[in-house]
Amino acid sequence: MNEFCQRARAWIADNLPHDWRSASAETHGEQEFLAIRRQWSRMLYEAGWLGLSWPQQYGGQGLTLLEEAAFAEEFAAARAPDFINRNAVGYIGPTLIAHGSDAQKQHFLPRILAGDDLWCQGYSEPKAGSDLASLQTTASDCGDHWLVNGQKVWITLGSEANWCYLLARTSTDRPRHRGISAMVVDMNSPGIEAVPITTITGSHEFSELFFTDVKVPKDALLGELHGGWKVAMTTLGYERSINFFARTADFRHEVSEVAELARRTMRGDRPAIEDQDIAQRLARCSEEAEALRHTIARYLPIWAETRAPGAESSVIKVMWSEAHQRLMELALDILGPYQQQRTGDGAEGDGKWPLGYLFTRAETIYAGTSEVQRNVIAQRFLGLPREERPRD
């Protein structure tokens, strides 16, 4: 593994332009940052650093999740920008590997790694978020095609993606969880409208999607008919675990950056780090970063063997998202009166701390809220009784 890490570190050092380190939409502007991420993805793909644990026949490297985690560490240490297709490489591709037909895998997987296709994930609806099984978008069987009707909301990359991995109801007669199917939908199909939503950070990273009589070919089904719940749970397992390798690795570096911020920011005539409260909160963040690292290290060999992250992924998700919120709150407290300033004199790091703070509000929501993760942990780890829910 040491040899692998050294090779990864050397490649990043030789290839990552200096100006791209710690790049963000704030430092480069939304469009330029998107272009950087596209180009960076292409470079990573061509050098064989994307899809490390994917089968070689689909453009991957045939390695394990151990290498994926090790690469995420090197990536974070270099403060490299995120690649464009993180959702597809991190969890939609692995879902296709687990449930896709041979034709779907042959067609889509290499294109995901090459960045040829951008994907979005169509789960949430106005009346189906945490209670995903109550989704109402329908896919009616019309003989030689499906006809999709309904509305999705909060869809990351919904306006940019050219493919959507969609959950739709294919039966209203069966129990809720067993009447849902997963399918892959071409976003250029007639009848799809994407309406961007502006977030609290001012970006347009997600959209509402409206499907009106959208014709979808029969072979777009992903997994078994009415088996969409199983496919969806596979995705969530990956989304809450492997996809967070990079974020948890980033977190450790952010703790060091906040410590540095506390050293150079003055509170009266003393650096903020000499304030007892600041120092103790920093120490807690640092402990949380280490705890996360060790928790992932404990689960990694299990995931590497089974390739199927289970309920443990909820532990990682809830630990990371809540610790990250605490860290960003701390950064703002250190900045004091300058905490609101994202540009101009006195704005620290191009406004990355207030921006980071705002973005962390979303982290305890997407990929399943903290409350929902705790329900999973309570039931699957602690063996507590299931909560009362509508009967299936």
Ligand SMILES: Cc1cc2nc3c(=O)[nH]c(=O)nc-3n(C[C@H](O)[C@H](O)[C@H](O)COP(=O)(O)OP(=O)(O)OC[C@H]3O[C@@H](n4cnc5c(N)ncnc54)[C@H](O)[C@@H]3O)c2cc1C
């Ligand atoms: C940045 C971001 C990106 C997203 N990207 C996507 C995407 O690409 N694709 C997609 O499909 N969705 C996406 N989402 C939507 C996300 O999956 C949902 O917001 C999330 O599942 C919560 O659903 P909801 O918003 O409907 O809230 P609700 O489910 O209505 O929850 C409201 C509150 O009630 C609590 N609650 C609900 N049920 C329970 C329960 N059983 N026990 C205890 N408390 C409960 C929740 O914790 C929450 O605090 C994204 C969201 C965000 C913020």
